[in-house]
Amino acid sequence: MTMVSEAVIAALREALGDRAVLSGADIPDRNRQDWSTLSAVLPLAVVRPNDPAGVAAAMRIAAAHGVPVVPQGGLTGLAGGARPIDGAIALSLERLTGIEEIDRDSSTMTVRAGTTLETIQKAAEDAGLYCALDLGARGSCAIGGNVSTNAGGNRVLRYGMAREMVLGLEVVLPDGTLVTSLNKMLKNNAGYDLKQLFIGSEGTLGIITRIVLRLFPRPQCTMAALCGLPSYDAVLALLASARGSLGPLLSAFEVMWPDYWDVATRKVAGVRDPLTSAHPFYVLVEAQGNKDSDIEGFESWLESQVEAEVISDAAVAQSLADVKAFWGTRDAAADFKLILGPHNSYDIGLAVADMDRYAESCRARLARDIPGCVSFFYGHIADGNMHIIACVPDAVPQPYDAIDAIVYDEVRRFHGTVSAEHGIGLKKKPYLPFSRTPEELALMKVIKQALDPNALLNPGKVL
Structure with a gap:
């Protein structure tokens, strides 16, 4: 440990107390990485202030000594944004709760x-x-x-x-x-x-x-249905109808491709398929209302879509327990690691009309160019957000870089975004120019320089 390191840790302990500052072997494993596939890094120290003044004091001390700081919250990020870097302080907000x-x-x-x-x-x-x-x-x-x-x-x-x-x-x-x-x-x-x-x-x-x-x-009633559909054109037709007929009641429109659906409903514990047969697409539609007529309107709309042959089959929630069970098909993605082992999760944005063409092209390239690669597609879709899970089962190490290159090259080809909601962090940093112009990136750097001229706060992330 250098003299600067010793000095900054001593100053942090004096300002915040010994309990708030962990170093060396006392640093928990959880603070060494986030949920991304990046390897763990041992930070210089973990600082855990219990109030905003403590966060400010820790940052002032770090700045005075020229030591970088990486903020950490729940560490559930998938892009490496909260992963520590060598020689940095991990500033954890785990005690700043309430x-x-x-x-x-x-x-x-x-x-x-x-x-x-x-x-x-x-x-x-x-x-x-x-x-x-x-x-x-x-x-x-x-x-x-x-x-x-x-x-x-x-x-x-x-x-x-x-x-x-x-x-x-x-x-x-x-x-x-x-x-x-x-x-x-x-x-x-x-x-x-x-x-x-x-x-x-x-x-x-x-x-x-x-x-x-x-x-x-607070919504007084929640309506949900899991639907089997015959084509992606039917998915688009159902979305347009839901927007027009349900209006502001429409709260979610989740789409799952068969590759994802089969794993979620056949292999994830506690998740079941409420439909009677297989379909090319599966859609979870949710609406939230305040009166009995909203429930009646939702059911009437569903019936009209079945009659129009937009929906091939549907299960309608009869209780909040059913709603939760339906959402279990989407939340099942969190348990894919138990079935597939190590894998990468992607969070991209595309024009809604392009999503199936993207899935077909991306799936084919992954299978062709990376032997044994499997991929699974699902997502919010109506808001332009698709998620992808991809890996080579049992491969050690996983070919993450090769998978990344294909997934994001396809995003660029379809004029989408490499991050719809998970951020850039470290993992997507090389691909940010796929979704941002040189002028936009230059402006981002101007803002960073203005607020953090010494690049002390989460350095190397995003830009």
Whole structure:
């Protein structure tokens, strides 16, 4: 350990206490990597402040010693954004948890950045309100990470990305300045909307410490159906009809290709196929309403789509337990590692009309160019987001770089984005120019230089 390393650790312990600073063999394995396929790295230290002032103090100390800092939340990211780098401090928000306020009149919740999404969802429900952000890692992911990556999830179609649910932020800048802007107002045009700099910036411009979330009225009824469809044209027809007939009630439209469906319903424990036969496409449609007539309208719409032969077969949820079971077919992706072993997960964006052509082309290239490679396609689709799982079963090591190159080259060919909701981190950094122009990248670098001239905050990530 160098003199600088010893000095910065000593200063951190003096400012925050011994319990808040871990080094050497005391650093937990969980802080050495995130959920990406990148290898683990031992950081210089793990710092765990329990309040925003502590985060600011830690950042000031690190800046004074010229030591880089990598923010960490729930560590559920798949792009390597929270993975430590050699010689850096991992600043974990695991102790910065708790719900500070629920304001029913403003329909807002003020939370600390390390709070899990599931905790926030339950607190909103207990208050008679609704947190619309939802994703499969809800029990592990931290809201600060959700906001710093502009998470999307299951109900973007109705409520938008995380960005649309954030009214105010508190952030620590790379020099340790604490900027508090815990706005609760939907309308606030007093100068630049500074929070937008930090939402989706993956901890490269500031460390989010507190958030004001916009809450919504709690739906009184949730309708869902799992449908088998004969073609991708039928998928597009069903989506258009759902948008027109269900309107603002439509909350999710999830599409699963047969390769994904077969693994999810036949091999993942606890997941079952509610349909009676196999189909070329499977669609989970969800709508949220407030009265019995909404349920009747949903069922009438489904019947019309069956009569029009858009839907070949359908199972309709009769209870919230059924709704949860239907969503289990989508959440099953988290358990594919138990069946396939190590694999890579991809999160891309495409024009909705191109998605099946992309899947066909990508699947064929992977199988042709990488012997033994299997791939599985599914996703939110209606919001332009497709997910892919790919690997060579039992291969050691996995040919991740070769798979990446094909998946992202196909994205470029179809004029899509290499990241719809998971961020860039380290893993997608080489492919960011596939989705951004040189002028856009140059502007991003100007912003980074302005806020973090010494490149101390999450260096090497994104840009």
